[in-house]
Every structure is written in structure tokens, then in C-alpha cells.
Amino acid sequence: MKFLSILLLFSCLFPVSAEMVLAENGKAKCRIITAETLTRPSTETLAELKEHLTRMTGAVFETVRESELPSSEDGIYYGDTAFARSHGIDVKKLGREEWVIRSVGNSLVIAGGEPRGTMYGALHFLEKYLGCRWFDYDCIVVPFRNTLRIGGINDQFRPAIPIRIEHISPDIPFWLKTRNMETVGKYGDNFGNPGRCHTSGEYSGNWTDMEMFALQPNGNRSRGQICLTNPKARKAVAEQMIRYIEVDRSGKGRWFPPGVPPGIIYDISQNDARSECYCPGCKAIFEREGSYSGPNVDFVNAVAAEVGKVHPEKLVSTYAYSYTLIPPKNLKCADNVIIQLCTGSVPNPLTSPENRKLLEKWRSIVKHLGIWVYWKEYQPYEYPYTQLNSLQKEIQLCRDAEVMCFFSDDTGPDVYRQPFYAVTRWMTQKLLVNPDLDSDKLFDDFAGHYYGKAAPLLKKYKDFIIQRQIIVPGGGIGPYRESLSMLNLDFFTAADKILRDAEELTKNDPRANLHVRRERIPFDEALLNRWKILGQNIPFDREAVIARYRQNCREVYDSMFNPKNKDSRIKQMEMRIKGFRTNPPPLPKIFEGADVIDMLWNAFDPWGFRYETDTFEDPEAAGGVAWRQPDTLKRLDAKKYNRPIHGYPVVFGFYDTGSQGNRGNVSLAENEVPKDEKYHLYKVGTMQLSPNAYLWFHWSSVSQIWLRGVLTGIYLPKVDVYASIKIMGPSYVNGSGKEDYILVDRVILVKHPENEKVPLRPELTPDGFVRIPNQIPAGFIDWNKPRKLNVRNADGKMIGTLDIPLSTMVIQKIELPEAVRKLSPASVEFEGALSQDYSRPPAVRAYNGHAEGSVVKTEENNALKLNVVDYYKDRTGKNHIDCNLYLCVSKDTAFPVSPDTTYRIFLALKGSAKRVWIQANLINEKEGKLVKERYLIQSALPAGAPVKLTSDWQDFYGIFKTGRNTKSAEVSINLWGDEKNMAEKPGDYVLIRDISITP
Numbered sequence: 001m002k003f004l005s006i007l008l009l010f011s012c013l014f015p016v017s018a019e020m021v022l023a024e025n026g027k028a029k030c031r032i033i034t035a036e037t038l039t040r041p042s043t044e045t046l047a048e049l050k051e052h053l054t055r056m057t058g059a060v061f062e063t064v065r066e067s068e069l070p071s072s073e074d075g076i077y078y079g080d081t082a083f084a085r086s087h088g089i090d091v092k093k094l095g096r097e098e099w100v101i102r103s104v105g106n107s108l109v110i111a112g113g114e115p116r117g118t119m120y121g122a123l124h125f126l127e128k129y130l131g132c133r134w135f136d137y138d139c140i141v142v143p144f145r146n147t148l149r150i151g152g153i154n155d156q157f158r159p160a161i162p163i164r165i166e167h168i169s170p171d172i173p174f175w176l177k178t179r180n181m182e183t184v185g186k187y188g189d190n191f192g193n194p195g196r197c198h199t200s201g202e203y204s205g206n207w208t209d210m211e212m213f214a215l216q217p218n219g220n221r222s223r224g225q226i227c228l229t230n231p232k233a234r235k236a237v238a239e240q241m242i243r244y245i246e247v248d249r250s251g252k253g254r255w256f257p258p259g260v261p262p263g264i265i266y267d268i269s270q271n272d273a274r275s276e277c278y279c280p281g282c283k284a285i286f287e288r289e290g291s292y293s294g295p296n297v298d299f300v301n302a303v304a305a306e307v308g309k310v311h312p313e314k315l316v317s318t319y320a321y322s323y324t325l326i327p328p329k330n331l332k333c334a335d336n337v338i339i340q341l342c343t344g345s346v347p348n349p350l351t352s353p354e355n356r357k358l359l360e361k362w363r364s365i366v367k368h369l370g371i372w373v374y375w376k377e378y379q380p381y382e383y384p385y386t387q388l389n390s391l392q393k394e395i396q397l398c399r400d401a402e403v404m405c406f407f408s409d410d411t412g413p414d415v416y417r418q419p420f421y422a423v424t425r426w427m428t429q430k431l432l433v434n435p436d437l438d439s440d441k442l443f444d445d446f447a448g449h450y451y452g453k454a455a456p457l458l459k460k461y462k463d464f465i466i467q468r469q470i471i472v473p474g475g476g477i478g479p480y481r482e483s484l485s486m487l488n489l490d491f492f493t494a495a496d497k498i499l500r501d502a503e504e505l506t507k508n509d510p511r512a513n514l515h516v517r518r519e520r521i522p523f524d525e526a527l528l529n530r531w532k533i534l535g536q537n538i539p540f541d542r543e544a545v546i547a548r549y550r551q552n553c554r555e556v557y558d559s560m561f562n563p564k565n566k567d568s569r570i571k572q573m574e575m576r577i578k579g580f581r582t583n584p585p586p587l588p589k590i591f592e593g594a595d596v597i598d599m600l601w602n603a604f605d606p607w608g609f610r611y612e613t614d615t616f617e618d619p620e621a622a623g624g625v626a627w628r629q630p631d632t633l634k635r636l637d638a639k640k641y642n643r644p645i646h647g648y649p650v651v652f653g654f655y656d657t658g659s660q661g662n663r664g665n666v667s668l669a670e671n672e673v674p675k676d677e678k679y680h681l682y683k684v685g686t687m688q689l690s691p692n693a694y695l696w697f698h699w700s701s702v703s704q705i706w707l708r709g710v711l712t713g714i715y716l717p718k719v720d721v722y723a724s725i726k727i728m729g730p731s732y733v734n735g736s737g738k739e740d741y742i743l744v745d746r747v748i749l750v751k752h753p754e755n756e757k758v759p760l761r762p763e764l765t766p767d768g769f770v771r772i773p774n775q776i777p778a779g780f781i782d783w784n785k786p787r788k789l790n791v792r793n794a795d796g797k798m799i800g801t802l803d804i805p806l807s808t809m810v811i812q813k814i815e816l817p818e819a820v821r822k823l824s825p826a827s828v829e830f831e832g833a834l835s836q837d838y839s840r841p842p843a844v845r846a847y848n849g850h851a852e853g854s855v856v857k858t859e860e861n862n863a864l865k866l867n868v869v870d871y872y873k874d875r876t877g878k879n880h881i882d883c884n885l886y887l888c889v890s891k892d893t894a895f896p897v898s899p900d901t902t903y904r905i906f907l908a909l910k911g912s913a914k915r916v917w918i919q920a921n922l923i924n925e926k927e928g929k930l931v932k933e934r935y936l937i938q939s940a941l942p943a944g945a946p947v948k949l950t951s952d953w954q955d956f957y958g959i960f961k962t963g964r965n966t967k968s969a970e971v972s973i974n975l976w977g978d979e980k981n982m983a984e985k986p987g988d989y990v991l992i993r994d995i996s997i998t999p
């Protein structure tokens with residue numbers, strides 16, 4: 001199916017009038033003549049068309065049905081009229097959203113394919129030919145001209161991406177005007193019941209036969225997720241889907257009342273939780289196809305075959321998501337299946353090499369493809385970032401891949417807390433309709449109306465953010481709070497100046513001023529969250545920033561939300577503010593002298609979503625607030641679990657969804673729990689910190705504290721985990737008047753002594769790869785020796801040993817050989833522990849030899865040291881310094897890299913030297929020879945500028961890109977000076993540690 005946007009000009013075929021007068025001096029000069037029947041969406045938009053024409057001209061436009069015309073009449077012919085047909089416009093030949101706007105004599109035809117072609121034709125007419133604009137709820141442009149003429153129009157167009165959905169709230173009619181397809185109710189949705197995603201629970205909710213549910217490795221069947229090869233499950237899903245289709249079609253359904261065209265896509269897809277089925281049938285397909293998408297596609301094909309017999313026009317949708325992301329090796333999807341490929345984010349856009357590859361692979365095995373991108377960062381707090389630099393290329397890629405459905409997951413906690421919220425939504429919609437619009441012009445068009453005089457400054461601000469965010473690993477975005485290094489004091493100072501100037505410029509334009517101040521919300525939220533990290537010299541007044549933040553948020557909530565939603569937003573905002581002000585009380589005595597990470601309630605949720613549902617205000621809690629069980633727990637069916645919601649034993653522990661699995665738990669019998677209903681400290685156990693680790697503190701596991709918020713991104717220290725827990729309520733303490741809760745107010749992680757070797761755990765992925773954890777500090781693995789990897793089967797028996805080539809430490813993922821795969825590998829481990837190895841002296845070169853490199857012990861870990869031994873003198877006797885320390889395999893060997901790949905480099909630096917230059921040398925093959933070429937690493941610094949050193953460790957993030965012919969690379973740390981520009985002297989040094997180079 002081709003979904004190319006087309007703009008056809010028929011001007012040579014049809015008589016086109018030069019001018020049509022719609023209104024003159026505030027009087028309508030024509031009527032709107034409608035088709036005999038209009039779809040509900042076309043009817044709704046007819047009212048909009050009339051209203052806008054009236055607002056533009058002051059004239060009242062009458063409508064009349066074509067059949068009621070006494071004689072032929074000039075006018076605006078709307079919908080599938082006989083007039084349009086007699087002039088060759090056959091709506092049946094137009095796409096579902098394709099429209100035609102055409103002048104015919106002194107009349108105008110607006111018609112389109114149904115259900116939404118006419119509707120979008122009318123909106124397009126108002127926008128393109130009459131100058132109306134719908135930028136945002138409070139920024140709508142309707143130009144006034146009491147005489148309105150139009151020239152000869154001949155416009156036929158079909159949106160490039162047929163189904164365009166941005167997950168945005170709450171005003172659907174508004175977003176329709178930007179051609180967003182997030183359309184429910186009277187406008188008709190493309191997705192039928194029971195919804196667009198995670199529907200397997202809806203389908204299986206009433207099943208009683210446990211065999212139909214997924215088999216877990218522990219032998220249990222878990223409700224919610226389906227055994228995909230169970231014939232009864234397949235049959236039940238197909239039958240239920242047919243029922244949904246029929247209800248939707250009958251007009252009796254909630255979503256598709258009479259007059260509203262029913263959905264075309266019916267979804268059956270996995271839930272969010274990971275629970276693949278391990279029954280022999282599912283496992284066999286999984287093994288054959290090398291991915292869990294195998295059983296899933298097989299299942300969906302079977303459902304689609306049944307549904308297709310009755311409703312061949314419907315599409316059956318499922319996901320390529322999480323454990324089904326990798327496409328199957330052999331299977332292809334049936335023609336009436338649509339795959340929603342869920343990938344692409346701000347740090348890793350759809351256009352990245354790995355996402356392109358994924359898209360290509362799926363493209364080759366499915367006829368209908370949808371894309372689900374994550375354009376909202378799941379972070380503990382909002383901060384200034386943007387995808388405005390990449391979204392056009394991503395949408396063009398989708399258009400070129402003939403993507404049928406584009407969904408962007410913008411599910412923010414609330415609107416305008418995200419940076420550039422309105423312009424991003426608006427531009428996305430414009431580009432999904434026509435990906436070839438000039439995106440700079442789009443931004444300017446928007447900004448000129450939205451920010452008034454401050455438009456150039458907001459453009460500057462946007463460009464500043466884009467320039468900053470490129471430098472950080474994962475775009476600066478990811479689970480690591482500390483590694484948002486773009487958000488340093490320089491950033492806040494410079495951004496504050498731009499925003500302040502913009503506020504000043506718009507002080508006499510309240511609407512533009514309000515729009516500028518909306519950008520303050522993510523700015524202030526980030527500033528307040530990073531207050532402590534930014535140090536002592538912050539040039540802002542915290543209480544003033546909090547007051548501004550509160551006021552700006554309130555203004556959004558007051559104008560956007562109904563009272564109930566508004567109260568909830570305000571409550572969440574006040575909790576965030578409480579979080580900004582929370583200071584940890586002194587640590588208990590037993591932690592004196594220990595190296596600890598101290599977490600209070602405001603660090604417990606790295607996504608920042610659960611303040612309202614999971615917090616418990618408690619004056620006895622450290623920080624005044626504790627984490628509690630969410631109210632959803634009360635709805636748990638205790639009988640089903642064969643134990644009461646609250647009661648003994650009290651169990652808690654921690655879990656790693658990655659390689660560590662369950663890391664043990666604590667179980668307290670009744671006599672072990674103090675009955676004073678106060679906080680007590682418990683040691684939960686020892687674990688290696690990881691982004692996948694959480695502490696759970698109720699047997700149901702609904703209460704979780706994720707530890708990823710405290711990761712710095714490089715170290716994964718081994719820690720002893722302590723939790724401060726209050727157990728209260730009548731189920732625990734006889735006669736208690738309190739509500740039943742297990743509360744946690746503080747988690748204290750005690751780092752193990754330095755230099756403890758933490759083994760790195762490679763992981764076996766379902767698609768037959770070994771993934772090396774991306775926290776490997778690539779710089780200091782012993783590059784010279786290949787590593788050995790032992791592969792074991794489920795019985796623990798060794799079934800193979802592999803040499804891992806050096807480059808694997810960089811590429812992080814290797815495929816197991818076919819022979820090993822056939823032996824059902826179940827686990828992998830490195831032979832011997834692999835850890836940061838600072839024992840080898842670094843490769844150092846200096847012009848004329850006046851430098852030395854060594855490994856030195858620092859307070860936290862060993863570091864590399866580059867030391868200036870002496871000046872060297874040039875021929876004229878002038879002093880110079882030029883010393884390089886190389887991160888490479890050995891003095892003469894660069895490390896292997898992949899071509900056309902972006903590498904991220906992280907390291908920490910300090911020293912007595914004033915500045916260092918960090919750059920990469922790429923070893924490129926040119927005409928059969930290897931040529932070393934210098935590459936300027938992109939970082940927060942202006943191109944080519946040195947890093948300024950201090951006596952404190954500071955992080956450096958940067959990226960470099962390899963070329964098509966790059967074979968290997970090295971990174972150099974350079975101290976340099978000449979007589980005119982000399983900052984160092986002999987004896988000065990730089991220390992480098994925590995090095996990581998990853999693609």
C-alpha cells in the first residue's frame with residue numbers, strides 16, 4: 001500500500017475561476033451546500049467551518065442541503081455532493097483522510113474520503129487559504145476581513161502518515177484542527193475496543209482455565225499474560241475480537257455510537273510486565289525464531305486468520321516491544337496484521353543505526369507497520385530537552401518506510417512541564433501530514449505568534465538546548481540523575497539570561513509573556529532538583545525560584561484542567577516543592593565514617609510519577625514523608641493469593657530485573673517486629689547497584705523503591721542495603737488505631753570498600769546474543785588478552801567456551817555461534833572476574849619525551865596520571881609543553897571500533913594543570929593504507945576548546961563518530977602550551993579515571 005502524500009494539479013483539465021467572493025462588507029455572498037449525508041466528523045466540522053467564517057467576516061453563513069436547492073446555485077459544496085460528482089470528484093476513490101478543495105466556476109468544492117477527508121479538507125481550507133492557525137489552546141489566529149475573496153484553488157492532498165496520534169490531553173477538538181488523530185467518541189477512532197495497547201489482560205480477564213495463561217519458569221501460570229500457543233487461548237481471543245468488532249459496528253458500543261465509523265484496527269498485545277510463556281510449545285517457537293516475537297507473531301497470525309474469515313477489512317494489531325522487539329527469524333506476519341514497533345526516544349531517535357535496522361527488519365516481514373516513539377523522558381523530574389532537532393528526520397523516515405500509524409508517547413505528568421510542549425506537538429502534527437514542510441519556517445511561524453517579540457530569543461534558547469544535549473551519553477538522558485551533566489551552572493546561568501530577556505521583552509504582551517514563562521517550568525524544576533549538586537555558588541534565590549515555579553504551574557493548571565484534575569495536579573506540584581526543600585536529618589550513628597548513599601522519599605521514584613499514590617506524610621519520617629502501599633493494593637483479591645493483604649510475616653527484599661534476579665529477602669515473624677509503630681532500621685542484604693534494581697516492601701511487590709536514581713552511570717558499586725521501616729496498623733499491632741501500612745522513610749546504601757572487584761555479568765538475551773553490561777569501563781579492560789566466556793545449559797553444564805574479541809568490549813553484544821545455540825544455552829559468565837583494571841601503565845607520548853604516565857591511587861579508585869616532567873625548547877630556545885596520554889590498547893595499538901558509529905566517552909578529571917584538550921584519533925583506511933586522523937570530540941565545550949581543570953573531580957562527556965572506513969580509534973588527553981600561551985609548568989599533572997567508551 002502506498003501512502004505517499006500527493007499534491008495533484010488539474011488546472012488544465014477543469015475550468016478554474018479566478019475569484020470567488022465569500023463575503024462582502026460583513027455580508028455572506030454564498031451558502032454552504034451540503035451533501036445529502038455527512039459522517040459525524042464532517043457534521044462536527046461543518047459547524048467549525050461556519051463559526052470560523054463568521055469570526056473572520058462578521059457574516060452569517062447559511063447551510064442548505066443540496067437536494068433542497070430550488071435551482072442550481074453557486075456556493076461552497078461540502079461533502080459528497082452531486083455537484084462535486086458532476087465535476088469528476090468521486091470521494092469513493094479518495095483515501096480515508098484524503099481531501100479535495102477545488103474552485104469550480106464561482107463555487108468551491110470541499111470533499112474527501114470518509115470518515116475524515118471532508119473534515120480535514122475544511123480545516124485545511126481555513127488554514128492554508130484563509131490564514132487561520134491553531135497553535136495552542138490559547139493561541140488561535142483567525143484573521144478578520146469583512147470582505148473575503150478566494151482565488152482559484154485546486155488542491156488534493158492525503159496525509160503522509162495515515163494514522164497520526166500524539167498522546168496528548170485534554171482538548172480533542174482542538175488537536176483535530178492540527179490533524180491529530182487522537183480521536184475518540186464522535187470523531188471516530190481508528191482503534192476499536194478494547195483499546196490501543198496492553199490488551200491481553202482485557203481479553204483474558206474472565207478466563208478460568210489456567211492452562212491458557214503463560215507458564216513461568218517456576219512452574220506457575222500467571223494471570224494476565226497469555227500462553228500464545230494454547231489452542232483454547234487462541235480461539236478465545238479470536239472469538240472475543242470478533243465480538244468487539246460486532247459491538248463497535250452495531251452502534252451500541254461506547255466508543256462508536258451511530259454515525260461514527262467503527263475502528264479498523266483491533267489490538268491484542270502483551271502487558272507491560274515481563275512474563276513470557278515457557279511452555280514447550282511457546283519455547284519451541286521462541287528457540288526456532290530466536291526471539292519471543294516468534295510465538296507472538298505466530299499467535300497473532302492465528303487470531304488474524306480467524307478474524308479475517310469474518311471481517312477481512314479489519315487489521316489485527318500487536319506489539320514489537322520489550323521482549324518482543326526483535327523480529328522473528330523465519331516467520332512473516334499475515335496480511336491483515338499490523339505490528340506496532342515501539343522504539344525511538346529523545347536520546348536514541350528512530351534515525352539511529354540500531355533503530356533503522358530494527359525498522360528495516362520488521363518492514364520486510366509485515367505489510368502494515370506502526371511506530372510508537374517515546375518523546376517524553378521518563379525522568380524523576382522535568383528539565384529542558386527537546387527533540388525539535390530530530391523529529392522531522394524521524395517522520396520522514398517513517399514516511400519513506402510507509403509507516404501506517406505513528407504514535408508518540410508524550411504521556412507527561414502534565415502539559416507544559418515539558419519543554420517546548422506546544423510547539424513540539426504542533427510541529428509534529430504538521431510534519432506527520434506533510435513531512436517535507438520547512439521545519440525552520442514552521443518553528444518561526446509558531447514562535448512569531450506564540451512568543452511575540454521574544455520569538456528570536458526562544459529560538460536561541462531552543463538551539464542552545466540542542467547544542468547542549470548532544471554531548472551527554474544517552475543524550476544526557478537515561479536513568480542516571482547525576483549524569484545530566486548538561487544541567488550545570490553554566491547552563492542555568494546562560495539559559496536564565498535568555499529567559500529573563502524574553503520575559504522582559506514581552507512584559508507588555510501578557511499572552512506571549514505567559515508562553516515564555518511556561519518554559520520556566522522545566523527550567524525551574526531542573527534547577528531546584530539539582531540545587532545541591534550545583535554547589536555553593538548558585539546565583540539564584542531558592543525561595544524566589546520556588547515561588548515562580550508554583551505561580552507558573554498554577555497558571556497552567558487554572559487554565560487547563562477541570563477542578564478534579566486541577567486539585568490532583570496541585571497536590572502533586574506541592575509534593576514536588578516539598579521534595580525540593582527536603583533535607584536529610586543526621587545519619588544514624590552506625591553509619592559514621594562509612595561511604596553511604598542516603599535516599600529519602602523524594603529519591604524513591606526515579607520516574608517521579610508516584611508522589612500522589614505512594615507517599616504518606618508522617619512527621620516521624622526522616623524528611624517528613626514516607627513511602628507507603630498504593631491504594632490499588634486494597635483492590636487486590638486477597639483470596640486469590642490465599643493470604644491477607646496485611647499481616648505476618650512481614651516480608652521485604654530487593655530484586656533486580658536484570659541479571660541479578662531475586663537478591664534475597666527478609667521475613668519477620670510477629671515476635672520480631674517492634675510493636676511501638678516507630679521507624680526501625682533493617683539490613684536488607686548486599687547487592688550490586690544496577691539500573692534494574694528495586695527494593696520491595698510488601699509481599700505483593702506493589703510497593704517498590706527503585707535505586708537507579710542514585711546511579712552515577714559509571715560505578716556500579718556493591719552496597720549493603722538498609723531500610724528504615726515502620727510497621728503499623730491493627731494487622732500488625734493489636735489494638736492499633738492506625739491504618740495498616742508498611743512504611744519506608746529512608747534507604748541507606750553503604751558502599752563496600754574501594755577496589756572491591758565487582759564482577760561484570762554478561763547476559764544471555766532471548767534472541768541468542770550475549771549482552772555485555774553497558775557499564776563496562778571500556779578504557780581499562782585489558783585490551784591485549786581476549787576474554788573467555790563460559791556458556792552453560794540449564795543444568796549448569798558447560799557447553800561451550802568462547803573467546804570474546806577485544807572489540808566486543810566496545811560493541812557490547814555478540815551473537816552465539818549456531819552450534820552453541822543448538823545446545824540450549826541458559827547462562828553465560830566470564831572466566832574469572834572482569835573488573836576495572838588500573839594496573840597497567842597508560843600509553844603516554846610527549847614531544848621530546850618530557851612527560852610520564854603512571855597509575856596512582858586516589859581517594860576512591862586508582863587513576864591514570866599524566867605528569868609534565870619538563871619543558872622542551874624549540875630551535876629558537878622557546879619553551880613548549882606537548883604531552884599526550886592515550887586511551888588505547890597499547891602504546892602502538894588503538895582500540896577496535898565499528899564503522900559509522902557514534903561513541904560516547906565519559907571520564908572524570910582533575911589536576912594541578914589548568915586545562916586539557918581531549919580529542920580522538922581515528923585510524924581510517926584510505927586506499928589500502930591506515931591513516932590516523934584527528935577528530936574533535938563534541939562536548940559541552942565550544943569546538944576545540946580545552947577542559948578547565950580544578951582540584952575537584954569533574955565529569956567530561958563527549959561523543960565522536962567513526963567514518964565508513966574507520967578501523968580503530970584512540971582518545972588523547974593533551975597538555976599543551978607555548979610561550980605565548982602557557983598555563984602549565986613542569987610538575988603539573990592531570991588525573992583521569994572512570995573511563996568509559998561505549999557506542
Ligand SMILES: [Zn+2]
Nearest residue numbers: 227277279282
Ligand atoms: Zn505457552
